[in-house]
Amino acid sequence: MQRLGTGIGWRPEIADAVERMPGVDWVEVVAENVCAVHLPGSLRRLRERGVTVVPHGVSLGLGGAERPDAGRLRALAERAEALGAPLVTEHIAFVRAGGPLTASGPLEAGHLLPVPRTRDSLEVLCENIRIAQDALPVPLAVENIAALLSWPGEEMTEGQFLYELADRTGVRLLIDVANLHTNHVNQGEDPAAALDALPLEAIAYVHVAGGVERDGVWHDSHAHPVPRPVLDLLTELASRISPPGVLLERDDNFPDPAELEGELSAVRDAVRRGAAVGAGHGGVAHRAVCAPRGSAGRQEDAASGGGRPGARQPGPDTRGARERLALGQTALLSALVAGTPAPEGFDRVRLGVQARALAGKRAATVAKVAPELPVVLGSGYRATFLAYAREHPMRGGYRRDAMEFVEWLLDEGLPRDAACRRELRAWWRERSGPAPRRPGPAARAARAARRVLLRR
Template identity: 75%
Template structure:
């Protein structure tokens, strides 16, 4: 077991502050945002000082119906090697659906979505985790996620599901106490029960983060201060076991360094509070693991069909599947569309400039019925193509600017499902040169 200590999520926006922050023993970097051949100088300096860097993946989709992509696994392994990391981490989630298992077009969520806690899903997840473990040069730990929606017909609690996963695969667990709080508010799940059922000997480290509540729904934003209930769950966990590491996550809306340091101080205080109580709380294990099916073809197909139906409802305007709460599904769909709008604005910052106040409502209207199929950069191209074919925006100068932007970035090669030359001709018909 690697003892990590207290850390913070490394992000480019706060790289300088992290380097100067006292008491930082390790950092975590989003794996997909790190290029092994061109490591950020800040991470290089931290490593030279002996600060551990852990790559945290977000795109494997270990809870999906398909086996993990070999290219994504190779990329994660490469980052672990380049950073000299003692372990890598990912999520218990699905991030895409459709494709061959469902005999349907592939859909991307652009977000971590919950897997059903069923024997089918557990069997598929276990097989996917074993595939990932075999491909990675260091141990893997997987994280519980926050959820807005609940699957009908679940057969296990979160604690039981994680217990069986760790028991059957030997994978380590990254427990996010903020996500336990989120699921308490959104799904009525008891964080103390989840902690009592976990195999705490499998704990790799702990995440702590902030969020906000709106209309009875907790949003795991990673953009707000850590609330007291999350610190209480951390203290409860620390009363049961000494966590090998604890990390504060912040992804946007970054405060001044002093505020981050104060949050880290509150995290350390919660750990100390739990440590003083250790021994007074007895962890109750989940007992004998329940038998489960393997990740066979039929289990994968059933899971693929279910996940495709859910993601189609969330991103393509399809009907909400039976058993799901339509209100919560609507909240999740709007959250996914809003996240897509925010990320597309970051990867293609010219679009909000060209479209001005029209950008966000236009993108949200597009996202409600148009799923993402190949990442955010492709999403930006598809959005602009959609506007051009519709003859928008009304301002001719803005249309011409979008047309030039699209032609410049669509590339010289035809797209497999819609040749670029034909799209360019369509754009020229809509937007004749002046």
Template identity: 70%
Template sequence: MEQLGIGIGWRPEIAAAVEELPGVDWVEVVAENLCPGHLPESLRRLRRRGVTVIPHGVSLGIGGAERPDTGRLAALAERALLLESPLVTEHIAFVRAGGPLTASPPLEAGHLLPVPRTRDALRVLCENVRVAQDSLPVPLALENIAALISWPGEELTEGQFLAELVERTGVRLLIDVANLHTNHVNRGEDPAAALDELPVEAIAYVHVAGGMEKDGVWHDTHAHPVTRPVLDVLAELRARVDPPGVLLERDDAFPPAAELAGELTAIRATLSGRHPLPRPVSAPVARAAAPAAAPAVDPARQRLALAETALLSSLVAGTPAPDGFDNRRLGVQSRSLAAKRADVVAKVAPELPELLGAEYRRAFLAYARSRPMSGGYRRDALDFVQQLLDTGRPADAAVRRALRRWWQERAAPHPPTRTARLARAARRTLVRGTRRGVGTT
């Protein structure tokens, strides 16, 4: 397995810092944020220096009941070839549900949700992984995710679930030690026990990230410093295997370059084995025989589809919670998903918080409570503005006119011309000045 070394997640906000940080051997980039025809110059410079770049997908939903979307797989393959990457990575999660298997409207979570650790879910996941592997030009590695909620009636531990997945498919693993810590706090799962059951020889690389605890729930924010307990889990993993690569993730509230360098130094110190833990003797993991070929209509897929749709509908559409879930945790997860939507829409459509000011977040969260996402974040932004306009909001007529122009320009079949974009920018400046009480002549 390729030795990657120490890496950091490349983000546009810290592109310059990443280029200057000492001892960065490789970077990871969110695959969906790359436009193949317009690769950022910072990534071009890193590649010319020999820095490996790995695309990390977030929207495939390989743990969903439907087979992986061919368009999303083709996009991942395109980015792997563009970057000459040794592998691509994704998450063991579902991100959408509903649709033909349940004869219900499609729903999107806008975030990663855990799959149930059941035999049905494992069987479907293995089939989906094989489809993905056949479509990609390089090996695939899958990441364990952080979770706020637990599925009732699970049949396997996390370690057993991942071990069987590897045995049946040969897929590699991306182990996020911060997510193991998150699941320790939120679900009472022992990270050391999970590591004991893992096939550590399948690890392609490791993620390290920060988070925060609030009201007894750990939030995997990627916007806070890496904590000591997360580094302790990294030390536990290092006691079992020398991972081919370790990467620091940061997605928001970016600190100065010196703080990022300090976190990378802490990771290196943890990996150095200065305080090695005793190497445990791993217990053998029970291996299930490979399942027989699935029938034309797969009951396992249908059962998984119904379960995931019921859960997602309760989280984003306010339908009754499925039996066996913790209602308080479902509430935390639901609010987290809505907040995530608001944050991402603000990034993909930065004009909206500019125009609406302090009212943006309150208005968007009210919209999210009544309108599940079903077409991606850009569609979500358009639907949000349309709902505002349909209900005669906001009260400021100038802002309403600006929002209507914004919506019309983006809802048209063709993007606006350069002249239209310049005129729109001038109008936004005028509206902002009016809202701040600045006079014009």
């Protein structure tokens, strides 16, 4: 397994600082934010200096009930090849639901949501990961996520779920110690127990990030300094195994370069402390490590330079598991983004926290991809967008969401200021051609009826 060293998440806002930052061995880039044929100049310069770049996907939804989309897999493979990446990473999460398996409209979360740790979910996830492994030119690693809520009736702990996943597929693991801390605060899960259960030899690298606690709930914000408990978890992990790589994530509220360099130094110190503790116990080999049963062939493929596993035996028929998983995930996501009743067994308070977090992230992300909209709408942007979001779940990406938000505004005659509406109409025309048609009498009547029902 390649030794990566200490790295930082590459973001456009800190690209110049990352290029100048000493001691950066590698960077990770959000795969969906780069184009394989037009890589940012900063990434090209880093590659020319020999800095490793790893694409980190956020939209495959490997934990979803549907099979991975071939187009998304193809795009991820193209980015891996363009960057000369030694591996690619994604998440153990679902990001969309609905569709053919439930005979309902598609819903997008715009966020990584937890999968239930059940046998059905594991069967589907294993098959989805095998599909992804076959489509990618380099090895795949998958990340444990932070969760604000848990599924009722779970059959495994996080550590058991991750171990069996790696054992059955040979997939590598991206362990986020900040997410272990999040799940400890939010759900009382023991991070040390999760570390005890992990197949250490499957770890590709480690994420470290900051967050913030509000009203007893830890939010994995990636916009705050790394707290001491997360660094202590990194030390605990490093006392058991020397991690091939450790990466600092920061996605927002970027501090000055000196502060980022200080956080990287704290990450290095935490790893060194863990190594010293491990050496005091006779080295990291003080715990017996065995390769996952299903991984030998895939490790040989990776060692020879390829990411594709060899010939496979047919897996189990997952049709029934996919249908059951689809129903559960659609019910949950619909409750979070469309206001339908909470599924049985879920904590309603936590559902409310997650729903508000999703809506807030959606408003903030649309403001980033379409920064003109907050300028035109001024201080009323957020409240107006949240009013729109309550009646209009996201059904595509954020750029499509921005377009549909503006269409809604114009259809509703908002904002009341005519000059602002003209700006919005011009913005819409620039991006989609002809002006949106005014709704006909039937559409206006349906919208009015829906408003009456929502007020009841």
